[in-house]
Each structure stands twice: as structure tokens, then as C-alpha cells.
Amino acid sequence: MQPFTVRIQHEVFDCGAEIARLSANPACGAVVSFSGLVRDYGDRQDIAALELEHYPGMTENTLHAIIQQARERWQLQAATIIHRVGRLALGEAIVLVVTASSHRKDAFAAAEFLMDFLKTEAPFWKKEIQQDGSSYWVEAKASDQHAAGRWQ
Amino acid sequence: MKLDILYFARLKDSFGMGNEQLDTEAASVDELLIELRQRGGNWSSELAAGKAFRVARNQELVRLDATLSDGDEVAIFPPVTGG
Numbered sequence: 001m002q003p004f005t006v007r008i009q010h011e012v013f014d015c016g017a018e019i020a021r022l023s024a025n026p027a028c029g030a031v032v033s034f035s036g037l038v039r040d041y042g043d044r045q046d047i048a049a050l051e052l053e054h055y056p057g058m059t060e061n062t063l064h065a066i067i068q069q070a071r072e073r074w075q076l077q078a079a080t081i082i083h084r085v086g087r088l089a090l091g092e093a094i095v096l097v098v099t100a101s102s103h104r105k106d107a108f109a110a111a112e113f114l115m116d117f118l119k120t121e122a123p124f125w126k127k128e129i130q131q132d133g134s135s136y137w138v139e140a141k142a143s144d145q146h147a148a149g150r151w152q
Numbered sequence: 153m154k155l156d157i158l159y160f161a162r163l164k165d166s167f168g169m170g171n172e173q174l175d176t177e178a179a180s181v182d183e184l185l186i187e188l189r190q191r192g193g194n195w196s197s198e199l200a201a202g203k204a205f206r207v208a209r210n211q212e213l214v215r216l217d218a219t220l221s222d223g224d225e226v227a228i229f230p231p232v233t234g235g
């Protein structure tokens with residue numbers, strides 16, 4: 001099993017199966033996961049779907065680099081990052097981060113670190129599509145920059 | 153020299169293209185931006201100084217004073233909003 005993996009895909013993924021895969025290592029006493037879902041409000045109300053665009057190549061390189069940084073700060077046995085692109089319906093998972101460690105503190109901290117840097121460094125862009133069919137590009141949030149900044 | 157230039161998200165929509173090959177003498181990102189702004193319209197407004205956009209050279213984020221070489225892939229895009 002490849003312990004550190006990054007996947008960018010159009011298809012829906014199975015959060016339970018991904019968590020189970022990282023839970024199979026007897027040296028891992030702690031597995032933490034975060035899944036981000038399509039919500040019914042964003043920059044505006046009545047969101048029906050998202051359209052996710054990315055920069056192929058740079059996205060994967062950036063996510064591998066973020067995992068490498070996390071491994072230098074915490075003791076990690078494994079980590080998975082999956083991010084969907086294309087059209088996503090309300091309630092579907094956009095992103096999954098799973099971290100596995102001997103200890104919960106490392107797994108919790110690393111999962112939060114990976115999400116904070118994914119949101120501010122990985123080249124993904126979200127378009128929100130409203131129920132009436134109108135759409136617009138989401139604006140970057142200062143709160144996300146702040147969240148990533150506290151790890152410096 | 154030739155550069156492969158990529159645009160993403162709002163900039164792709166605004167410029168009406170996702171990529172182009174440009175024959176240019178621009179020696180830095182700054183000089184490239186000056187050249188692109190001279191196209192006027194959305195080019196000058198989206199790439200105006202003070203507008204929030206990022207530039208990557210060969211898939212790594214760079215500052216505006218980064219130098220450019222023949223064959224470089226340069227991507228210009230809005231601040232990222234994934235996750």
C-alpha cells in the first residue's frame with residue numbers, strides 16, 4: 001500500500017473505504033478524517049451545485065509538497081488527500097483528508113494543517129451554481145489566509 | 153522567445169481563452185504583464201496593479217520580478233478557492 005497518496009478525480013469517492021484503508025496498519029493508533037461537502041449557501045444563497053476547476057500537474061505537485069511539510073512537523077504513518085473536480089451536486093463530498101499516526105495529536109494537527117494549506121495554496125477554483133442556473137466564481141477568503149498563517 | 157501561457161477560472165472566462173503561445177521579448181513576469189495589459193479591455197482591468205491574481209512559472213508560484221526563459225509555462229490565475 002502506498003501510504004501517502006493524492007488523487008484528483010471527477011468521480012464520487014467513498015470516505016468510509018478511504019478511512020478503512022488507512023486504519024489497516026496496526027502501528028496506527030489514530031486516524032483522523034475531514035470531508036468538505038457542497039453546502040446550500042456560499043458567497044450567495046440557494047446553491048444547487050459547484051463546478052470545480054484545477055491546474056493539472058501543479059495541483060498534484062502542490063498537494064504532495066504540503067504532505068511533505070506535514071511529515072516534517074508531525075509523525076505520520078500515512079495520509080490521503082482526494083479532491084474532486086468538475087460538477088458536484090449539493091451534499092456531495094468535495095475533498096477528503098485522512099491522516100494516520102501512532103498518536104491522535106499528530107493526526108489531528110496534520111489533518112488541519114493539510115486542509116488549511118490545501119485551501120490557500122492548491123490551484124483549485126470553485127464556481128457556485130444557484131438554483132436558477134446563474135453562476136459566479138467564488139472569492140478567496142481572508143479567513144482562509146489567516147487559518148494558514150497561524151502555522152508559520 | 154516563446155512562452156506557453158495558461159489562464160484559469162475567472163481570468164479564463166474574462167479573456168475568452170484558456171491558453172495561448174506567445175512570441176515575446178518579456179524577460180520577467182512584470183514585463184509580460186505590461187505586454188498583456190497593452191491589449192486593453194479585460195486584459196488591462198484584470199491584470200491591473202493591485203488586482204488579486206497569482207503567477208506560476210513552470211507550475212511553481214513566483215513573484216512578479218521572476219525571470220522568464222524560452223519555453224517556460226506561465227500560468228496566471230485568481231487566488232485559489234478549493235477545499
